[in-house]
Structure formats: C-alpha cells, structure tokens
Amino acid sequence: MPDEIIDLRSDTVTKPTAPMRAAMAAAEVGDDTLGEDPTVIRLEQMLADAFGFSAGLFLPSGVMANQLGLRLLVPPGQELLADASSHFLLYEDGGVAWHGGILTRTAVSENGLLDPAVLARLIRPTTPYGTGTKAVAVENTHNAGGGVVYPLATLQEIRRVTREAGVAVHCDGARLWNAHVVSGVPFDAYGACFDTLSLCVSKGLGAPAGTVLLLDADRLEEARVMRHRMGGSMRQTGILAAAAIHAFENHVERMAEDHANAKTIAGVLNDSGLDVGTPETNIVFVQVPDAGKVQAACMAAGVKVSVMAPTTVRLVTHLDVSAQQCERAAFTVAKAVSEAGTQA
Numbered sequence: 015m016p017d018e019i020i021d022l023r024s025d026t027v028t029k030p031t032a033p034m035r036a037a038m039a040a041a042e043v044g045d046d047t048l049g050e051d052p053t054v055i056r057l058e059q060m061l062a063d064a065f066g067f068s069a070g071l072f073l074p075s076g077v078m079a080n081q082l083g084l085r086l087l088v089p090p091g092q093e094l095l096a097d098a099s100s101h102f103l104l105y106e107d108g109g110v111a112w113h114g115g116i117l118t119r120t121a122v123s124e125n126g127l128l129d130p131a132v133l134a135r136l137i138r139p140t141t142p143y144g145t146g147t148k149a150v151a152v153e154n155t156h157n158a159g160g161g162v163v164y165p166l167a168t169l170q171e172i173r174r175v176t177r178e179a180g181v182a183v184h185c186d187g188a189r190l191w192n193a194h195v196v197s198g199v200p201f202d203a204y205g206a207c208f209d210t211l212s213l214c215v216s217k218g219l220g221a222p223a224g225t226v227l228l229l230d231a232d233r234l235e236e237a238r239v240m241r242h243r244m245g246g247s248m249r250q251t252g253i254l255a256a257a258a259i260h261a262f263e264n265h266v267e268r269m270a271e272d273h274a275n276a277k278t279i280a281g282v283l284n285d286s287g288l289d290v291g292t293p294e295t296n297i298v299f300v301q302v303p304d305a306g307k308v309q310a311a312c313m314a315a316g317v318k319v320s321v322m323a324p325t326t327v328r329l330v331t332h333l334d335v336s337a338q339q340c341e342r343a344a345f346t347v348a349k350a351v352s353e354a355g356t357q358a
Contacts, residue, residue: 016316020339020346023320025189025272025296025332028220034260041256045249046072047242053252057259061213061226065205068231071238072224072255074246076188077102079212079225080151081109082240086210086233087149087182090115095136096151097123099158101186113244117145126159128152130171137179149182154204155189158322161276161297163193169207183207188214188225192295195269218269218296219261220333224254265333272296275331275340282344288351296331300347303354311350317343 021027030038044050058070073079080102088094094110096103098120102110110116121132133150140146150172154164176183185208187193194201205211211228215221229237241247248254276293283290283300290300302308305321312319312327320328329347331340 018339019316019318020335020343021318022329022331022335022340022343023318024330025217025220028332028334030222030257031220031333033264034221034257037256037260038253041252043250043252046251047247047249051250051252051255053259054255057255057262058226060259060262062228064201065211065213065228066202067205067211067228069229069234071227071229071234071241072251072258073227073241074224074248076186076212076214076225077106077109078241078244078246079214079227080106080184080186081113081244082237083184083210083212083227083229084110084116084149084151085114085240086229086237087184088114088116089148091117091145092140092148093117093119093138093145094149094151095119095121095133095147097121097126097128097153097156099123099126099156100151100153101157101188102151104158119147125162126153126156127162127164127168128172130168130175133172134175134179137176137181139179147179147181149184149209150176151184151186153186153188154193155295155297157189157297160291160299161189161192161293161295163196163294166197166199166203169204173207182209184210185212187211188217189295191218191266192269192273195267196273196295215258215261218272218332219258219265221257221261222254224258226258268333269296271337272331272333275335275337276329278337279329279331279340279344279347282341283348286348286352288348298329298331300327300329300351301325302327302351307354308347308350311353312343312346315346315350317346319347
C-alpha cells in the first residue's frame with residue numbers, strides 16, 4: 015500500500031482542522047433536547063437568518079433532515095414529486111415511504127434538474143379518494159447529475175408554479191454551499207424558493223457531523239417531536255455546532271479551491287481521451303469499462319474513488335486534498351481506465 019492515500023470518495027471524509035478542533039473544545043454547551051445548548055441555538059439562528067427563515071433545527075444527519083423536512087410538508091398517503099435520481103430516493107433507504115408513508119412520483123430530468131413546465135403538468139389536486147401533490151423536492155447541487163447547479167431563475171419558476179398550485183417545496187441543500195460559491199446567488203435568494211431546506215455541514219464545509227433543517231417557526235415544535243421520535247435528539251451538541259459555526263464562518267468561500275481542483279482532474283482525464291466534460295462544482299463522474307476494476311487499481315495506487323454504477327466512478331474534491339494530489343489522482347485514474355479497457 016502506498017504511503018500516501020488520496021481519498022476522493024466524497025467530501026464527507028474530511029477531518030476537523032486545528033482551528034475547528036479549538037472551537038469545539040471551547041464551545042459553551044447545554045442540553046439541546048431541552049433547548050438549552052447556547053451554541054446550537056446560535057448555529058440554528060445564524061443559518062436561519064442567512065437564508066431568510068424564521069427557525070432552524072440541528073440534526074445528526076442529512077438523511078434525517080430530508081426525512082423531517084418532507085414529512086412536515088407531505089401527509090401520509092399524499093404525493094411528493096421529484097427527479098428520479100434524487101438523493102433521497104436513491105441513497106436514503108426508502109425513508110420517505112418507511113417513515114412517512116409518502117407516495118413519490120418522479121420525472122426523468124436532464125442532469126437531475128426539474129423542468130418547471132413539466133412540474134406544472136405533473137402536479138395534481140387532491141380529490142375525494144384521490145392522491146394529491148403536496149410538495150416538490152429539489153436537490154442543489156445535484157449529486158447524481160454530477161454536482162450541477164440549479165439556475166436561480168429555474169428555482170424561482172418552480173416556486174411560482176408550486177405556489178399557484180398550493181404545493182410546497184423542499185430542497186436537499188447538502189451542497190448548496192457549492193452552488194452559492196459558483197453562482198454568486200445570495201443565501202437568502204435561495205432560501206426564498208423553499209418551504210424547508212436541509213443544509214449539511216459535514217460535506218464541503220468540513221465539519222465532523224450534522225445538518226441544519228431550516229423551516230418556519232410554526233413548524234419547529236412538530237419537527238422537534240419528529241426528531242425525538244426518530245432518535246435524533248442529542249444532549250450537549252454544542253461541541254458539534256461549534257465546528258459548524260467555524261466552518262460556516264471560514265470554509266465557504268474556500269470551496270472555490272475544490273471546484274478548481276475538480277477542473278484540474280477533468281482536464282487531465284479529458285486530455286487522456288476520456289470525455290468527462292467540465293464540472294461545475296466539486297464532483298467529477300468518469301465513464302469506465304469496469305468501475306470495480308478501476309476502483310481496485312486506483313486503490314492499489316493509493317487513490318480512493320467511489321463506484322456509482324457498473325461503468326461509472328466518482329471523484330469528489332474537498333479541503334483535505336491539494337491541487338497536486340488531485341492532479342496525481344487524475345493521472346492514476348486515467349492509467350487505471352486505460353488498463354481496464356485493454357484487459358479481457
């Protein structure tokens with residue numbers, strides 16, 4: 015095994031920085047289940063204010079945040095519309111059906127970005143004995159779409175279409191920070207498009223754990239009950255909230271480096287004859303002959319990548335990898351793909 019391992023499986027693999035650890039050690043804490051952790055309260059209010067919401071709720075994971083956000087908007091037996099490759103459908107263990115009894119109807123969209131005109135045709139009213147559309151879910155950036163960013167105009171049009179139909183909108187904003195850095199769209203402009211919004215702090219921001227669900231204050235108590243019922247209430251959580259606050263105050267704009275590193279990877283791969291295009295943010299998808307073989311070859315050379323499909327691997331840049339490491343990783347992937355393509 016090589017001495018140096020370059021881990022590009024996800025931006026969730028980062029370790030807390032020294033200043034972040036110092037902030038965690040110094041955090042003022044209380045019992046968050048009782049609503050008494052001052053650092054958690056500060057984090058929740060900080061993000062709610064930034065995105066134009068009246069309340070926030072700190073949760074252990076993005077999966078729980080999506081489940082709670084959607085359940086607040088869609089009663090059991092009613093319908094949620096989403097892109098067919100949405101994260102909450104592919105990678106959250108069927109949680110909306112298991113926990114919430116929510117029916118889903120999907121549209122196959124280009125790069126995972128829903129077309130407002132298609133949504134307008136899909137939305138159906140509630141009728142006696144019928145299932146009505148109660149919410150639409152969007153994902154920004156879109157993981158399965160290769161980290162693509164929703165244009166603000168598209169989100170605003172989705173907001174207009176849904177508002178006219180009396181339908182709510184949830185956003186899985188696990189990587190909304192990346193969208194903000196690339197597009198320059200202010201946080202509150204994004205927030206105005208949604209009724210509930212999940213913001214992960216353990217991906218691009220680099221905090222060790224947690225997601226904040228933004229919502230209207232009149233839904234907060236219901237969300238707290240749901241969190242407790244799902245086993246998500248925590249106690250002296252200010253240690254984690256302090257890491258998130260440090261990350262929000264120091265790690266957002268530096269994501270531009272991750273985006274530049276993703277472009278470096280794509281450039282090397284494109285030059286090697288692989289057509290990966292130009293990534294918008296920090297995710298690079300590579301079509302390969304055999305993803306398992308490529309992953310194994312890369313690992314043997316000290317580079318970790320994810321298998322997303324039998325012929326697709328994914329590389330995700332983050333604050334724990336340098337430009338030089340990303341370039342080396344790209345050459346490693348290109349070599350592995352070339353060798354996989356010549357093997358019987």
